[in-house]
Amino acid sequence: MDFPKRSKIKPLKTPDEESIDRFAPHNCMFYIVPPQNDVSLKDFEELAIERLKLLRILEQAGLKYPKILSDEWKEHIINELNLEGLKYFVRLIKGNGNTDQDKQSRRRDYLSHFILRFAYCRSEELRRWFMAREMELFRFKFSALSSSEIKDFIEIYEMGYRPINDEQKNEIRQELQNMVTGSVDNVDFYKVNFLSVLDLVRQRKCFLKGGYAYVSSMDFSSIIGGHHQKFIEKGLMSHLKLLPEFENDERIVGIIKGLHTSYVGKDYTVNKEADIPIESLNQLSLKSYPLCMRMCHDSLRTTHHLKHGGRIQYGLFLKGIGVTLEDSLRFWREEFTKNIEPDKFDKTYAYGIRYNYGKEGSRTNWSPYSCMKVINTAPNPQDIHGCPFKLWDTIELRSKLTTYGLNAMAVQDVVSYASKGHFQLACGRYFEAVHETKLDEGITHPNAYFEYSQIIMGNRLAKEKSTPTSQQSNFNNRKQVQMNKQQEFKRKMDARIKEEHDFDEELWKLSQHEEELLTQWKARQDATQTEISQIASMDWNDDNENVEDMSQIANYL
Amino acid sequence: MPEALNGEEYDATQLPDYLRLYYKRLFPHKQFYRWLSYNLSEDGIFTHREFSFTMQDDIYIRYLSFENQSEMEKEICAKIPHKIDIGAVFNIRPKNHRSNPNIKPMQRELVFDIDLTDYDNVRTCCNEANICNKCWKFMAVACKVIDIALRDDFGFEHILWVFSGRRGVHCWVCDKTARHLDTKGRGAIADYLQLSMSGGENSVSKVTLFDKQHHSIRRARSIIEPLFNEIIIDDQNAFGSATGTERLLKMVPDENCRKELQNLFSTTIADSKSIWSTFVGYFESMRVKSQLKPKLRHIIEEVQLAMLYPRLDINVSKGTNHLLKAPFCVHPKTGKICVPFNPNLATKFDPTTVPKVNLLLNEIDTFDQKNTDATETPEDKASRVKDFKKTSMFKSTVIFEEFIRKLEQSTKAQAITVSDKRMEF
Numbered sequence: 001m002d003f004p005k006r007s008k009i010k011p012l013k014t015p016d017e018e019s020i021d022r023f024a025p026h027n028c029m030f031y032i033v034p035p036q037n038d039v040s041l042k043d044f045e046e047l048a049i050e051r052l053k054l055l056r057i058l059e060q061a062g063l064k065y066p067k068i069l070s071d072e073w074k075e076h077i078i079n080e081l082n083l084e085g086l087k088y089f090v091r092l093i094k095g096n097g098n099t100d101q102d103k104q105s106r107r108r109d110y111l112s113h114f115i116l117r118f119a120y121c122r123s124e125e126l127r128r129w130f131m132a133r134e135m136e137l138f139r140f141k142f143s144a145l146s147s148s149e150i151k152d153f154i155e156i157y158e159m160g161y162r163p164i165n166d167e168q169k170n171e172i173r174q175e176l177q178n179m180v181t182g183s184v185d186n187v188d189f190y191k192v193n194f195l196s197v198l199d200l201v202r203q204r205k206c207f208l209k210g211g212y213a214y215v216s217s218m219d220f221s222s223i224i225g226g227h228h229q230k231f232i233e234k235g236l237m238s239h240l241k242l243l244p245e246f247e248n249d250e251r252i253v254g255i256i257k258g259l260h261t262s263y264v265g266k267d268y269t270v271n272k273e274a275d276i277p278i279e280s281l282n283q284l285s286l287k288s289y290p291l292c293m294r295m296c297h298d299s300l301r302t303t304h305h306l307k308h309g310g311r312i313q314y315g316l317f318l319k320g321i322g323v324t325l326e327d328s329l330r331f332w333r334e335e336f337t338k339n340i341e342p343d344k345f346d347k348t349y350a351y352g353i354r355y356n357y358g359k360e361g362s363r364t365n366w367s368p369y370s371c372m373k374v375i376n377t378a379p380n381p382q383d384i385h386g387c388p389f390k391l392w393d394t395i396e397l398r399s400k401l402t403t404y405g406l407n408a409m410a411v412q413d414v415v416s417y418a419s420k421g422h423f424q425l426a427c428g429r430y431f432e433a434v435h436e437t438k439l440d441e442g443i444t445h446p447n448a449y450f451e452y453s454q455i456i457m458g459n460r461l462a463k464e465k466s467t468p469t470s471q472q473s474n475f476n477n478r479k480q481v482q483m484n485k486q487q488e489f490k491r492k493m494d495a496r497i498k499e500e501h502d503f504d505e506e507l508w509k510l511s512q513h514e515e516e517l518l519t520q521w522k523a524r525q526d527a528t529q530t531e532i533s534q535i536a537s538m539d540w541n542d543d544n545e546n547v548e549d550m551s552q553i554a555n556y557l
Numbered sequence: 558m559p560e561a562l563n564g565e566e567y568d569a570t571q572l573p574d575y576l577r578l579y580y581k582r583l584f585p586h587k588q589f590y591r592w593l594s595y596n597l598s599e600d601g602i603f604t605h606r607e608f609s610f611t612m613q614d615d616i617y618i619r620y621l622s623f624e625n626q627s628e629m630e631k632e633i634c635a636k637i638p639h640k641i642d643i644g645a646v647f648n649i650r651p652k653n654h655r656s657n658p659n660i661k662p663m664q665r666e667l668v669f670d671i672d673l674t675d676y677d678n679v680r681t682c683c684n685e686a687n688i689c690n691k692c693w694k695f696m697a698v699a700c701k702v703i704d705i706a707l708r709d710d711f712g713f714e715h716i717l718w719v720f721s722g723r724r725g726v727h728c729w730v731c732d733k734t735a736r737h738l739d740t741k742g743r744g745a746i747a748d749y750l751q752l753s754m755s756g757g758e759n760s761v762s763k764v765t766l767f768d769k770q771h772h773s774i775r776r777a778r779s780i781i782e783p784l785f786n787e788i789i790i791d792d793q794n795a796f797g798s799a800t801g802t803e804r805l806l807k808m809v810p811d812e813n814c815r816k817e818l819q820n821l822f823s824t825t826i827a828d829s830k831s832i833w834s835t836f837v838g839y840f841e842s843m844r845v846k847s848q849l850k851p852k853l854r855h856i857i858e859e860v861q862l863a864m865l866y867p868r869l870d871i872n873v874s875k876g877t878n879h880l881l882k883a884p885f886c887v888h889p890k891t892g893k894i895c896v897p898f899n900p901n902l903a904t905k906f907d908p909t910t911v912p913k914v915n916l917l918l919n920e921i922d923t924f925d926q927k928n929t930d931a932t933e934t935p936e937d938k939a940s941r942v943k944d945f946k947k948t949s950m951f952k953s954t955v956i957f958e959e960f961i962r963k964l965e966q967s968t969k970a971q972a973i974t975v976s977d978k979r980m981e982f
Contacts, residue, residue: 198745211712
C-alpha cells in the first residue's frame, strides 16, 4: 500500500481528540488504558501500517547494529523513519514536549499501539516479536529523557519511587560516586530490589547492598522498562480475550489478520527489471537462491513434484524474480510431466500456476512471500517449503550446508544463529558465505536475497553496462535475457492495452515505478561499482566448478 | 605425601563394596532430607525434586523422585549409585515426566561451580585433575570473593560450600529468593560475579579496568592483592620461566612498553620476585614521569585480577535445570567425600586430607573394636553412637548441620503458613 510522504503530522479525524491526551500524557508513555474513541477505518488502517513500518525499522536496525541504543543504531532508525515519512515518531524519541505537534504525535503513537495489539496477540511467537520491538522503542524514547523529565514521568504515573534522602546518600556516598560522572549530589538515586534491575546488575552498573540496588536516575530505564513490559504483556493477553468479539467485524479483521506477514518493503509482485529464462534457473539456484527456495527447486528437480505449499512459495518467488507466466507454465509442466500425464498436469496443476499470476480465481496478483510469511508457515513433515533455518534441526542443517560447500566456520556461524532463533540473520550469513562478501542489508524477503545476489554478481547492473565480453560463457544467455526482456515488456504492454480499460493509469504507474527503480539502481551501482568490476573479471565457468569442487570435497570430509 | 600418611591407598575397583557400606552406615540421609525438604515450606518441595543416579559405566538414571526420607534412603541403599546429582524441583513428580510433557522446573538452588582446571594457565604446581595445597589457594580466594559478594551485595544467607571431591568447589545458595530465580536472574548474578576476561583458550587472560571501579571489583582487589605475592610469586613462581614472563608481557596492551620490558627482563634474574618487582617498578617510574598511557594506568591491578579473580563455570549457574553433584557423594576416582567446608576458613581447608571412603570405613571398624562391649549386645539404633561421629567426617557433618539449622529457622515461619493452609477446608 502506498502512502504519500508527509512532512506535517496529520491530525486524526476523531471527534474527541482531547480525551486521548489524558491517556497519553508524556512523549514517553505507558500504554495502560485502551482508547475509547471512534477512529475512522482509514485512520485505523493507516495507523496500523505506520506502526508496523516503525517496528520493522526497529527490527532491521537491530539486525544491522546488534547493540541497542548505540549511536549507529539510533542514527539508522532516525534516518529510516524520516525516509518513510514517519516524522512524528522521530519527535517522540527526542525527549518530552507539550506542543500541539507533540500531542498529535502522541495520539498517533497511543492509538497505533493499541491497534497493533490486536494483530499481535494471537500467538506466542507474534507476542514475543511485538514485545521485543515495543521495548526497543520504549528504551529509545526513555533514553532521551532528562533527569527532570524522568521525575515528571514517575510523578505522572504515580509510581511511588522516591529518591533516597541525603542521609542515606551520605552513608554510601563513596560507592555511589563510582556509579556516576560528576557529583553524587546532582543525581537522584533510587533504592529497589535487585530483581527489578537485572540488566544493571549484570553489567555491574548499580551499587548493590543486601539485595537492594541503588540506581541513578539515568539508569532508571531498566526498572521502568520492566513495568512497561508487564503492561504490554498483560495487555496482549486481555486483547486476546477480546478478539472473538472483535472478529465479527470483517472490515477490521481484513486489516489486522495478515498484518504481521504483510510486507511493507519493496513490491515484488510484478517484476519489470529482469526477465529470467527458465533454462538458467538451475544455475541461479546455486548461488542466487536463498536456502528456502533452493530446497524447493532441488526437490522439484529430483522428485519432479512439489506439494501445494511449496508450489505457491516457489511459484510466487519465480514470478518475483522475473519468470513470465508462459515460462513458468512450461517449467512446471516439463518437470511434473516426468511423472504424470501432460493432460493431468493441465487439469490439476496449471490452474494453480495461473492463479499465482492472478489469472484465475479472484484474479489477485499475489505478492511473493516475504521472510515473515515463509517463517510463519507451518509445513507438514513431507513439505519442502518453509524456512529451513527455522524448521531443520542443527544436524540436518549442518550437513546440508556442508554439502553445499560452505566451509566449517561459515557452517558453524549460520547454524549458531539459526539455533538461537535468528533465522534471518542465519540467512544473511548463508548469503555472505555463498557470495564470499559482506552484506549490508538484512534479509527480509527471498526476492530481495535474489536481487542482492544478482547485484553482487554483476548480473543486474551489468545489463546497463553491457560488457558481456568479460563473461563469455554467460554471454549468450544474457543476450537472450536482454532480448527477451525487451520483447516481453513490449508484449506485456500490448497485452495490457488490449485487456485493461484503465490502461493509462496502469502504464503511468508502471513507468513511474520504473523510474524510481532506476534511480535506486543508480545509487546502488555507485556503491557496488568496485565490487562489480572485480567480479566482472571473474570467469563464470570457473566459479561454478569451484562450487562443485567444494561440495565434492565436502563429501569426502 | 599425604597419601602415605593415611596409610592405605584407595582402590577404585572396590568402589561398589565401599559404597554399599558407606550409604548404609555413613551417608547423612537424615540431614540430607532435612536440607532438601526445607521444612516442607512449599508444596512438593521434596517430592517434586529431581534426583539423578549415576550407575556403573556412567549409566545415568534421571528423573528420580522420592516421597520422603525413608524412600530416598531405601533407594540409595538399594541402587548404590556411584554418584548422586540434584536437579530442580518440578511442577509435577519428575518420575511421572513421561506421562506429562508439560514438565518444567519451578525452583532450584543457585549454584556455582569453580574448577581448578580453569586455572591451568596460571598454576604451575599441578595441572588437570591434580591438586595440592598450593593450588587450593586459588579456590580459597575464589571462595572468599564469591561468598562475600553473595552475602553483602545480594543479601543471601544460606550458602553451602562443598569440596567437589577432586579439584573444585561447588556453592549452593539456598535462600528462597535464590531458589526462585529465573534463568535471566541467574544469568545476571553470574555475570555480575564474573569478570570478563578477553582471550579464549590458550591465549592470555586479560582484564580491563577503568578509573571508576565497581565496589565489588574494589572489594575483590582488596582480597586478592595481599595474597598475590604469596600465591603467584612464591608458591607458583609464575614468572620464573620463559613462558611465564612471556605470558606476563602479553598482558601489556602496548607494543613499546612490551619491548622495553622485554629488554629489562633479559637483564633481570629470572625468578618471579625480581621479574615482578621490575615489572611494577617500570610502570611506577612511568607514572612518576607521567608518561603512563591511560590504558596502562591500571595494568598492575589488571594482571593481579586476571590471575586470581574467580573463574566461574557460569553455564552451570545460569540454568534452572542443571544437575549438580550432591554433597557427601564419593568421588569415584579419588574416593574422597564431597564434604562441606566453612567458607570463612577456606584457606585452612586441606583438600589432600579430605576423608576417603575406605579410610572412613576403617575408622568405624577401629572405633567399634575399641568399644566392643557396646556392639556385643545389639541395641536400638537411637542409642548407638552415630557412625559418622566415629570418623573424620564428623567435622564436615557438623558444618552441614549448622547450615541446616539456620536454614530451618528461616523456613519455619513459612512452614507454619503452609501447614495452616492445609488445615483449611
